[in-house]
Amino acid sequence: MANIQQEISSFLPEATFVEGTILEVSVPDAKWHDLALYLHDKLHFDYLVSIVGMDWGETMGCVYYFTCTADNSQVSVKVETADRENPLLHSVTDLWKSAYLYEREVYDFYGIRFINHPDMRRLFLRNDWVGYPLRKDYNADPEVNPIRLEHEAVDDTTHAIVETPDGKLEERTNTIFAPEEFVVNIGPQHPATHGVLRLRTSLDGEIVKKIDVYCGYVHRGIEKLCESLTYPQTLHFADRLDYMSAQQNRHAVCLCIEDALRLEIPARAQYVRTIMDELMRISSHLLFYATFCMDLGATTAFFYGFRDREKILDIFEETCGARMTFNYYTIGGLMADIHPDFQRKVKEFCAYLPGMLKDYHTLFTGNVIAQQRMKGVGLLSREDAISYGIAGPSGRASGWACDVRKNHPYALYDQVEFKEIVRTEGDVFARYMVRMDEILESIHIIEQLIDNIPEGDYALKMKPIIKLPEGRYFRQVEASRGPLGIFIESHGDKYPYRLKINSACLPLVGGLDPMCRGGKIADLIAIGGSLDYVIPDMDR
Amino acid sequence: MEVKIKSMKYEDFKDNEYIEQLINELKASHTNVVVGCLDEVINWGRSNSLWPLTFATSCCGIEFMSLGAARYDMARFGFEVARASPRQADFVMVAGTIVHRMAPVLRRLYDQLAEPKYVVAVGGCAVSGGPFKKSYHVLKGVDEILPVDVYIPGCPPRPEAMFYGLMQLQRKVKVEKFFGGVNRQEKREKVLGK
Numbered sequence: 001m002a003n004i005q006q007e008i009s010s011f012l013p014e015a016t017f018v019e020g021t022i023l024e025v026s027v028p029d030a031k032w033h034d035l036a037l038y039l040h041d042k043l044h045f046d047y048l049v050s051i052v053g054m055d056w057g058e059t060m061g062c063v064y065y066f067t068c069t070a071d072n073s074q075v076s077v078k079v080e081t082a083d084r085e086n087p088l089l090h091s092v093t094d095l096w097k098s099a100y101l102y103e104r105e106v107y108d109f110y111g112i113r114f115i116n117h118p119d120m121r122r123l124f125l126r127n128d129w130v131g132y133p134l135r136k137d138y139n140a141d142p143e144v145n146p147i148r149l150e151h152e153a154v155d156d157t158t159h160a161i162v163e164t165p166d167g168k169l170e171e172r173t174n175t176i177f178a179p180e181e182f183v184v185n186i187g188p189q190h191p192a193t194h195g196v197l198r199l200r201t202s203l204d205g206e207i208v209k210k211i212d213v214y215c216g217y218v219h220r221g222i223e224k225l226c227e228s229l230t231y232p233q234t235l236h237f238a239d240r241l242d243y244m245s246a247q248q249n250r251h252a253v254c255l256c257i258e259d260a261l262r263l264e265i266p267a268r269a270q271y272v273r274t275i276m277d278e279l280m281r282i283s284s285h286l287l288f289y290a291t292f293c294m295d296l297g298a299t300t301a302f303f304y305g306f307r308d309r310e311k312i313l314d315i316f317e318e319t320c321g322a323r324m325t326f327n328y329y330t331i332g333g334l335m336a337d338i339h340p341d342f343q344r345k346v347k348e349f350c351a352y353l354p355g356m357l358k359d360y361h362t363l364f365t366g367n368v369i370a371q372q373r374m375k376g377v378g379l380l381s382r383e384d385a386i387s388y389g390i391a392g393p394s395g396r397a398s399g400w401a402c403d404v405r406k407n408h409p410y411a412l413y414d415q416v417e418f419k420e421i422v423r424t425e426g427d428v429f430a431r432y433m434v435r436m437d438e439i440l441e442s443i444h445i446i447e448q449l450i451d452n453i454p455e456g457d458y459a460l461k462m463k464p465i466i467k468l469p470e471g472r473y474f475r476q477v478e479a480s481r482g483p484l485g486i487f488i489e490s491h492g493d494k495y496p497y498r499l500k501i502n503s504a505c506l507p508l509v510g511g512l513d514p515m516c517r518g519g520k521i522a523d524l525i526a527i528g529g530s531l532d533y534v535i536p537d538m539d540r
Numbered sequence: 541m542e543v544k545i546k547s548m549k550y551e552d553f554k555d556n557e558y559i560e561q562l563i564n565e566l567k568a569s570h571t572n573v574v575v576g577c578l579d580e581v582i583n584w585g586r587s588n589s590l591w592p593l594t595f596a597t598s599c600c601g602i603e604f605m606s607l608g609a610a611r612y613d614m615a616r617f618g619f620e621v622a623r624a625s626p627r628q629a630d631f632v633m634v635a636g637t638i639v640h641r642m643a644p645v646l647r648r649l650y651d652q653l654a655e656p657k658y659v660v661a662v663g664g665c666a667v668s669g670g671p672f673k674k675s676y677h678v679l680k681g682v683d684e685i686l687p688v689d690v691y692i693p694g695c696p697p698r699p700e701a702m703f704y705g706l707m708q709l710q711r712k713v714k715v716e717k718f719f720g721g722v723n724r725q726e727k728r729e730k731v732l733g734k
Contacts, residue, residue, distance in 0.1 A: 125677065126641050133676050140676050147684060151644045188645055191594045191624045195601070196642060217642045218597045221675035228674075236671065240695075243599040287602070290609075306609030324599055324696055536598040536637070 004043065004075055011038050021259075022065070022474060026078045033090040035077065040095045044068050045075060047386050047402075048096035049476070050502040052487050053106035055135050056080070060087050060110055065474060065485070065502075069386055069400065072407045076474070081112070088161065088169075091117035098389030101213075101510045109134035109223075118174055119158045124216030124539060126152045134224055154200075156183075176212055177202055184521075188217040192295050192525045195535030197509065199524075206520050211513040215506075219539040226499040231257055231466045232331060234499060239325040241501060242537035244284040245479035247276045250329045255410055256475040256486040257331050260468045263460060269333035271453045274412040275346065276316075276328065277477075278442040282353070283312040284480035285435045285442075288532045292432065293364050295529040296373055301364050308356055315345050331466060333459025346450050350443045357439060365436070374429035378515045378527035381426060388514070389507035392482020393438060394531050396422045397430035404478040416448045428523075431530040465494050479504055481532060505538040543711045547617070553708070562715045569717055579718040586630075587713040588618040590658075590706070593629035595649065597636030600663040600696040604635045612699040619706060626650075631658035631709065634686070635696075637665035637672060638679045650686050656722035658709055661688045662702065664695045671695070 005017055008025055012035055018024040027035050039045045045066035052063040061080030067073070081087045091114035093099045103114045104123040111132040113120055122129065130144050156177045162170050177183050177200070187198035196217035202210040222241070226234045238249040251273060258265060265273075290305025313323045318339040320326035328335050364370055380390065385398040395402045403420045405413040421437045423430040468490035476485045482504030489498040508531045516524050542550060543559055550556065571579065596604055607614045614620050623629040626649045638646055650659065661682050664670025669680040682688060689712060692705035716722050 124641075129640075138676075145640065145676070147640060147643050147679060149644050149647050149685065151648075152641075188642065189595060189649055196597050196645075217639065217645070218637055219639055219641065219677050220637050220672045221677045222672070225672065225675055240599060240671065243602060291605075303610045306606060307611065310606070310609075310611050323698065324603065 004073065007043065008035070008038075011035070011042075020471065022074045022076050024063075024076045024078055024472070026080075029079055029081055029089050032077075032079045033092070036090075036092045036095055039066060039075070039077075043075075044070055046096075047391075048092070048098050048102070048389060049074075049483075050474075050485055050487065050500070051099065051102035051106055052498070052500045052502075053110040053112060053134065054080075054489070054498060055110060057136060058082065060084060060112055060135075062089060062106060062112070063472065063487070064092075065487075069402070076472075087112040088115055089113075090115050090163075093117050096389070097384075097387040098507050098510055101506055105506075108132070111135065113161055115161050115163050115169065118160050119176070120160055121155065121158050122216075124219040126216075127155060128152060133221065138224075177210070181209070186524075188214075193528060193535075194291065194533060197533070197535050199512070201521070201524070203521060206522075208516045208519055208521055208524060211516055211524075213509045213512060215509070215535075215539055217539065218536050220536070222540045223498075223500055226496055228495060230494050231468065231496065232462075234496065235330065236325070236327055238501075239327060240536065241503070241540060242479060242481065242484070242505065242534045243324055244287055244534055245280055245481065245484070246324065246326055247273075247280040247328065248477050248479040249484055250326075251277060251411070252475060252477040252479070252484050252486045254329045254331055255477060256473050256488055257466070257468065259475055260471070260473045260488065260490065261331075261466070263332055266333055266457045266460065267454045268456045268458050270411050271449050272334055272338055272458065273329060274416070275446050275449050275453075277411070278445050279312050279315065279346070281480050282439050282442050283309050283316075285439050286312075288435050289360060289364075292529040292532065293370075295525050296370060298364050298367075298370070301360070304356070304360060304363065308353060311349055311352070315342065315349065318342065318345070330459060330462075332462045333457070335459075337458045338453075343450055343453065346446060350447055350450070353443060354440065357436065360436070365433075371429070373523075373526050374432060374530075375425075375427060377428045377519065377523050378530065379426050380511060380515055382424075384511070384514060385426070388511040390482075390511045390531075391507070392478070392480075392504055393421075393434045394431050394508060395482065396420070397434045398426035399424040402483070404476050404483045408476065410475075410477060412449065416445050418445050428526050428530040431532075435532070467492060467494050468496070476502075481505055481508070481534065481537070501540050503537045503540060505533040505535070508533045509538060543714050545707050545710060548704075548707060553711070555708075559711055559715060562712065566715055566717055569721075571717060571719075575719050579716075579721075582718050583714050583716060586656075586718075587710040589621075590617075590619055590630045590709065590713065591621045591623050591628065592619055593626050593632040593649065593653070594622045594624050595632050595635065595646075597638065597642065598665070600635035600666070603696045603699060603702065604633060604662070607699050607702055612703070614703070614706075617703070617706065617710070626652040627654060629653055630656075631660060631689075633660045633662050634666040634682045634688075635662040637670070638682050638685075639677045640679070641677070643679060643685050646682070647685050656716070658689045658713075659686050660690045660692060660705060660709060662692045662694075662705070663697060664693060667691050667693055 016026045047067040049065040059080040064077045108122045181202045187193045188196040198214035200212040239246040286309040290302045293301030320328040382399040385395045391402040476483045485502030487500040491497045666682045672678040
């Protein structure tokens with residue numbers, strides 16, 4: 001880490017540093033794009049993990065998190081501006097393509113505009129929304145933003161701020177869809193978008209020319225809600241984000257808080273957490289199998305996937321008391337001990353599932369029609385996967401070994417033996433197969449742990465009011481769809497000053513446009529299904 | 541007159557007063573015998589073939605899918621024909637959080653449903669805003685924009701709870717006056733709830 005610090009300070013002497021688990025660099029905005037270029041080209045920080053918009057009262061700004069995919073080193077950069085009326089920062093969309101959506105999100109929530117960003121529209125909120133909700137001085141009066149039942153205007157153009165070579169700023173209008181283009185609206189109410197995602201798709205006959213993604217049809221404002229809740233109260237939102245990785249999401253929030261408090265979790269809780277995470281991953285991938293095959297027309301597969309998922313839900317229900325939103329992990333351990341039948345049932349299930357997976361493959365994977373719809377469709381190269389930030393199973397299908405369980409192990413993942421499934425084809429079939437093979441790996445992990453759960457406490461005794469020491473904390477876990485990051489800035493209170501959820505699904509829709517371009521519109525359904533996004537996770 | 545549901549005894553339902561009130565209203569309308577018998581036959585058919593709109597925004601939608609799968613199998617009740625087009629559906633199960641941006645879309649879907657149509661609010665979010673009640677972008681219950689027939693609380697409700705709610709909807713359909721009642725277009729002002 002000292003090495004990175006030396007290199008940055010020799011390149012940019014005015015940069016200041018804060019050391020922590022992740023090195024934080026502060027730079028003035030005027031030098032920010034130069035540093036970004038240096039980070040990207042010279043230090044090879046090629047993966048932009050997250051952009052966290054911030055309102056510090058006096059100033060506003062962003063905290064960027066970068067990872068170098070070669071050695072998994074991390075660095076964060078803080079950039080601020082003192083102008084609250086017309087806040088401007090330099091965009092990094094030219095270096096990291098995932099910044100396109102992240103910067104639009106920051107604009108939507110904070111009103112910070114990015115110089116040289118080609119498309120400064122709102123991302124989650126209606127385009128006639130008044131105010132920027134995550135600013136601390138936001139006016140939440142329902143009179144200002146009543147429930148509007150008229151549809152918002154469709155915009156085919158967008159605005160941008162461009163810096164000319166001589167350093168002047170110019171307002172520009174960019175075209176999204178030209179008047180002669182044939183634009184088809186898909187969603188938000190469409191069974192194949194897996195929720196309420198809206199895609200405006202420009203077509204040339206059957207060929208997709210461009211996709212413009214509209215998010216926010218289930219934007220629930222969780223990040224703002226968290227700012228007025230105590231830490232234990234914020235946990236339950238995690239279950240409702242990506243409800244197919246409820247346990248892992250909650251694991252992320254708990255880990256982030258436990259890290260900040262420097263807590264050592266009882267071994268029993270660590271074991272149970274790891275097993276629960278993997279069970280959740282299996283259940284999510286089974287649901288993926290069910291819905292993805294149904295999207296491609298295989299209705300029987302839907303019944304098979306759900307049949308086996310119900311068996312996992314039974315196991316969860318006995319221990320956690322719920323089928324979907326479990327509320328099981330808590331700061332310092334678990335809410336309750338495991339059910340006496342837990343180990344027996346998990347072992348039965350682990351013995352049962354591999355045989356069923358063979359059935360799945362006979363039923364669907366080998367099918368000629370399925371193969372033709374999957375192979376060679378929706379190609380994504382490794383470079384693009386990294387640049388768009390498409391991690392998780394979808395990234396691993398493009399040859400990017402991005403598993404957080406391997407790169408930054410948490411819980412017991414450094415003590416169990418498992419393979420990271422990586423394929424190199426980068427098409428729909430690879431994304432499908434990665435998930436199917438990950439089910440077997442998850443079973444393998446569970447089998448190593450289930451007999452060795454140690455006796456002892458399942459949770460630490462915590463005080464009812466938890467205060468985090470001042471600072472910024474960022475933790476990631478591998479959720480079912482990719483890395484879920486939790487960022488907490490604490491000012492020493494019992495409430496988080498800012499809690500940001502870095503969703504695994506938002507970058508997935510960012511990559512939808514390049515993957516679908518030039519393909520048939522029917523392939524859009526296959527590609528969308530293979531990315532397996534969950535809308536409430538990306539919208540938050 | 542007794543409202544019978546094949547799968548559950550009358551006295552096992554919790555709010556029979558409400559159904560009895562509807563029965564009294566129906567009796568007070570003085571329908572003649574022939575039309576009344578026809579009504580009963582048609583309502584029997586309608587209540588056993590209520591087709592939902594495939595509509596889900598979040599977690600409750602997955603439980604709604606579980607209803608369709610083998611273990612819970614909503615085909616037993618005639619709900620299995622989930623339609624992707626509102627023109628072909630009888631009712632909309634509002635499964636999940638409804639936010640400001642979604643509100644006009646849901647309203648339009650509701651307007652596109654053919655009469656007679658029903659709304660079932662599934663889960664805490666659709667009933668009252670649920671855990672997101674204080675959010676700047678969430679509706680405090682879907683009844684702010686739609687008239688709701690059945691509320692199913694839970695986060696998400698268990699499939700059994702969903703069936704209970706849907707059977708309540710069946711009972712409601714059974715005691716409706718069809719001819720001269722729900723088969724004609726309702727007045728728009730009434731529907732809008734203004």
